[in-house]
Amino acid sequence: MDRLFRPRSIALVGASDRSIWSVSAFDNLKRAGFTGRVVPVNPKGGVIHGVEAATSIGAIGEPIDAALLMVPEAVMHDTLHDLKAAGVGGAVILSAGFAETGEEGVQRQAALSATAREAGIRILGPNCLGFANMADGAPIWTTPLRRPMPNPTLAVVSQSGALASQMEQFAYQQRIALTHMISTGNEADVTIADAIEYLAHRSEARAIALFLETVRNPAAFARAVEAANAAGKAVVVLKVGTSEAAAAAAQAHTGSLVGDDRVFDALCRRLGVVRVKSLEELVVTADIIGRIGKVERPGLAMMAMSGGLCEIAVDQAEVDDLPLPALAPETLAALREALPSYATPNNPLDTTGAAMTQPNLIAEAMRIVSNDPAIGLVSFVFDAPAKADARGFAARFIDAVGQGIAKAATPGLMFSHTFSPVSGEGRGMADAAGVAYSGGGLRHALTAISHLFRWSEAQPQALDLNRASGVRPQIGDGERGVLDYLASHGVPVIPGAVATSADEAVETARGFGGPAVLKIASPDIPHKTEVGGVALRLSGDEAVAQAYADIRARVEAAKPEARIDGVIVSPMRSGGVELFVGTLKDPQWGPAIAVGLGGVFVEALKDTSLRLLPITEADALEMMDELRGKALLDGFRGAAAVDRAAAARAIVAIGDAALALGSDLVSLEVNPLLADGERIEALDGLVIWEDNDEHA
Template identity: 45%
Template sequence: MTTSPLQRLFNPRSIAILGASEKNPWGAMALKLLDNFNFTGPIHLVNRRGGTVLGRPTVTAATGIGEPVDAAFIAVPAAGLAEAVEEMAAAGIRQGVVVTSGFAEIGPEGAAEQARVFSRAGDLGLTLLGPNSLGFNNFVNKVGLGTLPLVTPTLAAPRVGLVSQSGATAGILCRTAARTNVSLTYAVALGNEAQVGLAEVLDFLVDDTGTRAIAVFAETIRDPAAFIPVAERALAAAKPIIMLKVGVGELAAAVAQAHTGALVGDDRIFDAVCAELGIIRVQTLEELLTTADFLAFTGVLPDRKFAVASISGGACEMMADLGEAHGVPFARFTAETVARVAAELPGYGAAHNPLDITGAAMADPDLFRRSIAAIAPDPEVGLVAACFELPTDAAELSGFNRPAIRAIAQGIADAGVKGFLLQQTYQPISEFGRSIAQEAGLGQVVSGLDHAMRAVGAAFAWSAKVRAGLPPPLALPAPIAARPVTERETLEMLGAAGVPVVPARIVRSRDAAMAAAAAIGEPVALKILSPDIPHKTEVGGVRLHLSGDAVVGEAYDAIMASVTAARPQARIDGVIVSPMRTGGLELLVGVARDSGWGLALAVGFGGVLVELLQDSSLRRLPVSPAQVREMLVGLRGARLLAGYRGAPATDLDVVAETISRIGNAALALGPDLASLEINPLWVRGDKVECLDALAVWST
């Protein structure tokens, strides 16, 4: 079986440091890291002047090493990187880390040079991490190539892979992991990702059997097309990806001509991608580490719920509040469980979840064990915890907390489901506290109620996603040759795609408008029709709820006068006359294109509610009717669809089918479509119609 380039890079048996010198701190730091790891393989220093550097002999070129080398740490100036790449290839060194900066991060000229050098490296068969990378640490096989810190062991064996697009943040996360009991397998600082990118490292970690969860700090997803299949593979392998992504996207600007921008918003497209692919998105570095380590501990949880015991009623109340906020499914105890708990608690205790076992445990620490034994067999319980604190030093150790910790550990060991110790505040775990936990046999400690409840909620949600799996891929629609610009052209295109649209007539005179309104026979709407006026209301191009010849005629004249005054150069194709639709609900259906993620569908409440509610659901196209139904049900205002205050209930199946067809139509229009908006999509019971539509093109 052959090993991949990244397997060879991350597991070198011999190393060369190119650019080692007394004045260059990078080489010295890389050498110190290897010494700290007690690396026993050959280390070769390369310095153009030769001699002794950092107390070690050097060679003047990598080709002079004279024996095989697995990987190089490259610390030469930016101007010398191209030569170093050629030298590596000539010496047979196929893997390396480039710490050198001064490339894409400084601007277009640096980006062009980076592309040239790394394209040549690829042609030569090299695999390079960087440039501008602080390298990696392999905590399993005890080797590092770069300047990331070496961290100390924790309670658990290494199980969390760490990937960061920020080198400094990678270093901070390594140190914090050691202090908070998070055990890493690998830590990788990506740098500029000129060749080895986020997707490639994720792919390696998905395959790594020792890595049970992956923590990612990302500033951008440079290659969504490579990222998506790796994330899908991670979900299929039940290996969670937990991501802290900073920065905002481009989508709002891209759809500035449509209300969809207000719905989709900067970074919400990535939220939708994460929800689709089972990626857990977090907001802080602490949450990133806590959640990744916790899911590495739990794996896929059973389709049950959570139970926790504490001696603090206040902690129980906080856990209940935080759990509700973060989607923690608390078990409702059966009558049998309540009876078991009641038999153990003093008379003033109550068998609720979270379970307050009261201060009686201070006199009877074994109450922790017995309480866990009472709640763990409940058929709803799939995960248990005890809220208690580890001592930080010997002065905090008492005749109560040591036996209590032992009782908790024994209760968890006997529970038959996974369990952990939960500390109320987020705090480092001292060496003394770790020794007490190890002595008791505690394998998992989570610090901070908020962090813990977020992690528990994420673990249950991710487990459900793993069980559900990814839906089968949907077939792409056949291309549509049309390129609609006006409202009527867009509605006609949608109608041809099987989407119900409001009937309409195009008129070009006052008399024709009155005749059309009379033929329709109900209150009508008049709207200007022009390829140059996408937003008709802003120029006085819309009149609503019109009845009677005189009113319709006056409205026609008013529209023409207003539009001519506001946009004298605009091409006028006529005025649309269509029936008014009253009652029911108005939805906004928007499709917008992101340059990386493709077309995304946004569904929310439209009309006057669009800015008021700010309530929408997003998903990448294509979408099935079943997926659209999930989007609708997930809206905060979903109860409006169920027939709020006597209104007829919306037929969700009909609406979902219609919206799915709108999404397919957007896909079929091809890559030049920037956005497509239907506002409103009118729904009343089982009746659905597009009342207005706008297509915007990028070219």
Template identity: 65%
Template sequence: MSAAPESPAQRQAIDRLFNPRSIALVGATERSIWSVAANDNLRRFDFKGPVHYVNPKGGTIFGAPAATSCAAVGEPIDAALLMVPEAKMIEVFADLQAAGVGGAVILSAGFAELGEAGAERQRDVAAAARSAGIRILGPNCLGFANFAAGAPIWTTPLRRPKPDARVAIVSQSGAIASQLEQFAYQQRVGVTHMISTGNEADITIADAIDYLARQPEPRAIALFLESVRDPARFATAVRAATAAGKPVVLLKVGTSEATARAAQAHTGSLVGDDRVFDALCRKLGLSRVHSLEELIVTADLFARLGPVEAKGLALTAMSGGMCEIMTDQADAEGIEIAPLAGATLARLREALPPFATPANPLDITGAAMLQPDLIPTALAALASDTSVGALGFVFDAPLKDDARGFARNFIRHIGEGFKAAGKPCLMMSHTFSAVNGEARDMTDAAGVVYSGGGVQHCVSALGHLAAHHAWRRRTAVAGAKAAPGIAGRPNGEREVLDYLDSAGVPVIPVRLARTADEAVSIAAALDASVVLKIASPDIAHKTEVGGVALNLLGEAAVREAFDTMLARVRAAVPEARIEGIVVAPMRRGGVELFVGTMNDPQWGPAVAVGLGGIWVEALKDTSLRLLPVSEQDVLDMLAELRGAKLLDGFRGAPGADREALARAIVAIGEAALALGPDLVSLEINPLLAEGARVEALDGLTEWRSA
């Protein structure tokens, strides 16, 4: 993947488009709902620059004289909204070029979304725009809104900009962008920018993210994604946003055909189509969510709460049932609820009423309604615990306070506790709740970060914040090794194991026997039970053709197994090239793991780890990362396996040294990278782990056809 950087001229044109000082509505008419909405938005935002109405018929539009072309305006134009029929689109660009327009939004549909004929028309439009030096957003696109600058080119009704906005929205779907903006408004989440990219004939999701990374206003980016057209540019843009302190929260739907094709390799079929993109999210520090509501809630908290230490959460409510709900949810999502120290529990016991039980999550009980000063005392005790990275308090900010000011006073006590905590703190609603101006005023006055997103999404968001902070700390100190290239294509078990051994991977000692006498001699030298395995570059799965014999001891057993195996395999696959039979010492016990690499057409090399032997097929219990990986990456992968407990010893079995395993798997990943892009898959099954002993027992490669 190699991304071509934007030229200064391309970047300047995008800047002119997304932050225009003058705008032309081309094809403006009072008879079109799109044209009316675009004009109303400009007035609602109080756009400061001139708005020019362009229609070949001239006349008066929206109370102003209309020019017959952009060139006829006679003034500089930064950005244009094109509301002209698809058949007339190409000829418009000569006029835009003559007027010195920087960029254009194409509302019109009828392009790539209609199939190959439409795609060809879209390519022609893109070529005309490129020839004219004009950047285009769309086609089939609702536009963009720069709330921060009061500059919208958006073709459905928008609400006025909000102060202190911090979240930007980027979406390939204009309708979804509108829904996100509406939900953000309900939650009083201020939006800085909203960009809909449509068919992406020119400006892509990556260009939009890169632009936002350079803007001072957004502190987080909420991204709705259907597909990625330029993987390298996308990764580069996400890294730029993260480096600028603007985390990207992502909702991705569907799976691309390119990723689905990766499943043709054996490893790909084990991990599934969408798992590679999950691995990309982990590599780039993307926070992947699964609903529109979660997308806005999480991006909002990234923008307003700041870094959350990757420690446990301390949660407080006035309901034992809510505490149990939070515990179950955190457990299901792998979010740590901080275990409280004895000293913390003692402080809570002293501060709370006798009928309250010190714990985390903490049920502060209804006593807090009568004694709100219990709140800062309890929060101070929780915050003092070194295992706590962030605190949450469940309370709904009302849309209107009562005449006695109860809610404002209660929230003030929560604010006192938050200020004294010295750690990120969040007040969250029980369920989804609207947040109006009065609710926001009450929480802001108390210095409280409040979300009406409900416990489920708020707890999940805190988990994303903690995971992102941990990722940043890891990537700050980790450095990926460059894998040297090698010549040749190791094929067959013996060649693959020999190659892995040369690459620093611990492997079982194996020797190739071409005759029964050689097999007997090798087994005698090992002085132990042995395994015989057929050696053939044409046989990937040896057990299916009777090509494996286990636990052989003594000359007679080895000789008989050798002769029987050759006859059985030749009968099963007579066309297979047989090099001989591999002899290796028999291993018993330990935990068998599967390690397989794959080369995804979009995102590049990846590695999967799971339980080995027959279990990898039966359970498909695997974890995936993009290569290269660090030892910490592999330790995280091992912890994600459902069968991870087996690594620590199960029912008296010896445990595995996870650090030794991690070192071996990192070496396997680097060995795969060194084999170059023609490698489809490198698989080790099993990789045996018992205590500090780690050995690759079998290896297999798959290559692209020459």
């Protein structure tokens, strides 16, 4: 990988003065100050890009670390054999015509990969624009690049070369210096995971901005992120599309409720990956996290010379769930002493126009608020100018912010009021003052800070993709069999029994000492109400016996082919809050669990929270707290508050029971899990297996 990404000698195979790709690649090497040897290769020889060209790789006469292949697909295999003979370590393949073209292209790409493996050559691509190692001044990139900037901290990895190019241009506009930019293309060999893991071991990159379309090797991706975490580097991802889950996940009710993309969200949470929603958010967030690093506590102190901006910040912080803590009494007292009498100490803090004539107030206020026990990051809003003004006013303000950051007990950041380009001179002024500066504006900066806080608090967990056992245990048929299985794994379930006659139903109902519920017991009928298979609030022997007969008659008429084991008799439950708990199996990331409010809420609102299995009780508590309807759990309008700890224990037990059902499980659903004060009970259960969409 080092010979590919840190080459000391490079061959441009298929070089031509008439090729924009070749010209750009050669110019990029000159612009980056590449000090190694660059050899154009063309069968016709001659002078190309002002350099004597070799007629073949072998004709160069010395080992070459990396090659850029700009030759047609038809001669690619012969070219790779030539590279092997010449001892080339890695190759960037610009050429298209492989997996992106369909099944025949997939076969051509597989053959290409096999040839490269046999030759011992690492390949990037095909169908990619290359990479740019800015840290070492060694780009093999085929569209025009800007000159490398000093003090790089951010690496960009993208499955789309065009978007990587756009991110490089945007980063330059913001004067965000890149360490590396890697476009992986079709990933015949080097994958997105390989690129992340490589960068995890490079000291220059302090954060990795990732544009992702799909993950071709889930286990390798998880390992790569874990390597980045171990190195203290944030992985910030913009992912499009879904996890490409197969139809099996959608067969389960849970799958249709949460969607495949929610599984990737759960994966990011599990691995400590920051997920964003736009290219701007991707670059700004990764830049701020990379330069600030982890903070000790999630609390922002923000200062500006505008009360109106402070009010906007409060609204934006609420949207982003960004903590803007109230300052402690001793902090407020210190601010009153330091600031003019007409200033109102608060968070956010309006330093007032007094800071215009006394910039030292900025430094002192930053020092004071940074010592507040609730604050983990202190920030000041000020626009670095495009050019220094003649009287040096801007420099004085930026120097004051730098002094405040130097004296602060926490990390500090300066960001612009609005999304603004950053000039080289403006960035230079901030760097000289020791100020981490972002031109992302209030909106993107606050969003980035909220991501920073969550990333700092995250406790990534390793992901075992084989965490479901491969053995399917025996469980009884139908709803009661599922409930009995859940009970054996510590899930509280409603009492009940299967009656095969009206007399048995009456006898069982008597034992509950109150109203009863009757439900058809059939492995062929997962949705009982649709066939008239449920009767509620039955009191007295006559009502139970009649309900038994009516249910059998209705179901046998509606589903004459269905196997009927009898009728389940259980005590009637009312009140409380109905929860939905369901698991699904994503073909890439494995088993996951969803929790939501049951009944009409889960269907109409899809108000669910998702995690990859296994989960802890702390995870289950977080999931309940993420529900939009969580107020219903806390004694809404006089109802008893749900014992969330007891509910969390039941949710964890359901997840563990699902894992124990083995790798053939598609979904285990409990709907509803009734939560009524301290009483938590599974009232209904459903299992779906992979083979023939079999229901239990």
